[in-house]
Amino acid sequence: xxxxTATAPTAAGVVWPALRWAVAxxxxxxxxxxxxxGVQLLFYVIVVSLFPLSTSPERNLLxxxxxxxxxxxxxxxxxxxxxRLFAGDHADGTLEQIALSPYPLVALVSGKILAHWLTTxxxxxxxxxxxxxxxxxxxxxxxVLTAALLLGTPILSLLGAIGAALxxxxxxxxxxxxxxxxxxxxPVLIFGAGAVDAVRxxxxxxxxLSLLGAxxxxxIVAAPFAAAAAVRIALD
Amino acid sequence: MALNWFKYASPAxxxxxxxxxxxxxxWLAAILAAAGLYVGLVVAPTDFxxxxxxxxxFIHVPAAWMxxxxxxxxxxxxxxxxxxxxxxxxxxxxxxxxxxxLMTFIALWSGAFWGRPTWGTxxxxxxxxxxxxxxxxxxxxxxxxxxxxxxxxxADRACGVxxxxxxxxxxxxxxxxxxxxxxxxGSSVSLTKAPAMAAIMLTGMLIMSLAAxxxxxxxxxxxxxxxxxxxxxxxxxVSELPEVRNA
Numbered sequence: 001x002x003x004x005t006a007t008a009p010t011a012a013g014v015v016w017p018a019l020r021w022a023v024a025x026x027x028x029x030x031x032x033x034x035x036x037x038g039v040q041l042l043f044y045v046i047v048v049s050l051f052p053l054s055t056s057p058e059r060n061l062l063x064x065x066x067x068x069x070x071x072x073x074x075x076x077x078x079x080x081x082x083x084r085l086f087a088g089d090h091a092d093g094t095l096e097q098i099a100l101s102p103y104p105l106v107a108l109v110s111g112k113i114l115a116h117w118l119t120t121x122x123x124x125x126x127x128x129x130x131x132x133x134x135x136x137x138x139x140x141x142x143x144v145l146t147a148a149l150l151l152g153t154p155i156l157s158l159l160g161a162i163g164a165a166l167x168x169x170x171x172x173x174x175x176x177x178x179x180x181x182x183x184x185x186x187p188v189l190i191f192g193a194g195a196v197d198a199v200r201x202x203x204x205x206x207x208x209l210s211l212l213g214a215x216x217x218x219x220i221v222a223a224p225f226a227a228a229a230a231v232r233i234a235l236d
Numbered sequence: 237m238a239l240n241w242f243k244y245a246s247p248a249x250x251x252x253x254x255x256x257x258x259x260x261x262x263w264l265a266a267i268l269a270a271a272g273l274y275v276g277l278v279v280a281p282t283d284f285x286x287x288x289x290x291x292x293x294f295i296h297v298p299a300a301w302m303x304x305x306x307x308x309x310x311x312x313x314x315x316x317x318x319x320x321x322x323x324x325x326x327x328x329x330x331x332x333x334x335x336x337x338l339m340t341f342i343a344l345w346s347g348a349f350w351g352r353p354t355w356g357t358x359x360x361x362x363x364x365x366x367x368x369x370x371x372x373x374x375x376x377x378x379x380x381x382x383x384x385x386x387x388x389x390x391a392d393r394a395c396g397v398x399x400x401x402x403x404x405x406x407x408x409x410x411x412x413x414x415x416x417x418x419x420x421x422g423s424s425v426s427l428t429k430a431p432a433m434a435a436i437m438l439t440g441m442l443i444m445s446l447a448a449x450x451x452x453x454x455x456x457x458x459x460x461x462x463x464x465x466x467x468x469x470x471x472x473x474v475s476e477l478p479e480v481r482n483a
Contacts, residue, residue: 159401162397162398162401166381166394166397166398167381167384170381170384170385171384172384173384176380176381176384179373179376179377179380180377180380180381180398182373183370183373183374183377183402183405183409184401184402184405186370186409186412186413187405187408187409187411187412190412190413190415190416191412194415194416211412215408222404226397226400226401229397230394230397233390233393233394233397234390234394236389236390236393
């Protein structure tokens with residue numbers, strides 16, 4: 001409880017090494033189970049490919065709903081990968097050791113969130129241009145969609161980390177996590193998918209992208225503290 | 237200061253006080269609801285545009301106000317509980333959640349019944365309806381998280397963090413949904429506000445709002461009393477309660 005109040009996280013000399021260590025460790029762990037990462041990306045690809053089958057392959061309709069489908073699939077892929085953020089470390093006791101370390105927990109949690117985004121959100125955004133070919137989207141829409149995903153998926157990881165920490169070790173934590181996290185994702189979904197809609201309506205995407213950027217800044221500042229608090233609650 | 241408020245932060249001393257307050261608030265709620273319904277259903281004239289269907293607002297608007305207000309109150313108690321580690325604050329937050337969810341549900345349900353004759357549809361993706369729906373999910377999330385955690389102290393703090401995250405998000409959700417809605421102005425439903433309301437209608441609505449407010453206080457106090465006894469069942473003050481001794 002007093003670990004990070006004792007070493008006040010003011011000194012940059014404490015925060016950065018902790019952040020770097022957490023990022024490097026979680027990236028290493030993720031790269032050692034590449035199959036798991038691949039399956040999560042495949043899930044994203046399959047969900048995106050199902051929608052034309054369930055509606056219609058008509059090109060205008062596809063171009064209209066494409067951004068929304070890709071965003072919903074990105075939300076679901078993020079949700080699916082959230083348990084990986086803390087659950088494994090919680091199960092084998094590593095999380096407790098991390099919380100007991102003299103380094104500020106907020107920095108360590110931030111590092112884990114960043115690693116989570118690099119292994120899930122970033123590939124989702126990188127794959128988006130390829131998948132949007134399935135949806136007959138024009139070049140400008142694809143560029144805006146990718147930019148929106150790059151700005152928005154970190155918010156998903158940041159908000160999701162709070163939910164993932166709150167549901168650590170609970171019964172039916174998977175569906176509970178969906179109930180907690182998905183309502184909070186709504187603004188990201190709206191601004192993200194709305195960016196492409198705005199381009200198609202001739203309004204320009206700058207308002208949507210600015211709002212996503214603002215949301216990202218707020219989430220970076222606030223969410224790690226809430227997630228760290230939630231981790232401590234789960235470990236008590 | 238004549239009254240020591242901190243005395244009532246202890247469940248043992250708040251339990252009897254809450255018990256004495258409940259009948260007052262419950263009776264006030266009942267009398268005000270009867271008066272409000274009388275004004276709303278009998279005194280207020282039929283609306284020349286919407287006919288008698290508009291009378292649903294006497295239930296709908298107070299429920300919608302309370303649904304949003306109660307979430308803020310719940311988050312406020314959660315903040316107190318997290319900040320000062322006071323048991324009773326967390327119990328109050330726990331007690332308010334079901335009433336808030338109920339109010340949200342009533343607002344959505346009555347809104348659908350108002351929309352059918354007025355807009356011609358039970359549901360439209362109007363900004364207020366959509367954000368009210370998400371508010372219901374937020375309430376249900378807090379309650380589900382509470383239900384999934386066995387240790388009440390952990391549940392208090394986890395729900396506190398979640399409620400505070402939600403209360404920061406509510407304005408963002410509302411704003412985003414409103415903006416999304418204005419971008420998709422495709423539906424034929426007219427969402428323009430009703431013309432200035434007659435004074436008698438406003439009176440009925442305000443009386444009903446007070447009734448909803450007092451009902452929420454009475455229901456939350458009744459629930460918090462049960463939570464107190466349930467959680468402190470091992471404590472001496474519970475075993476000394478007359479209703480426990482004579483049971």
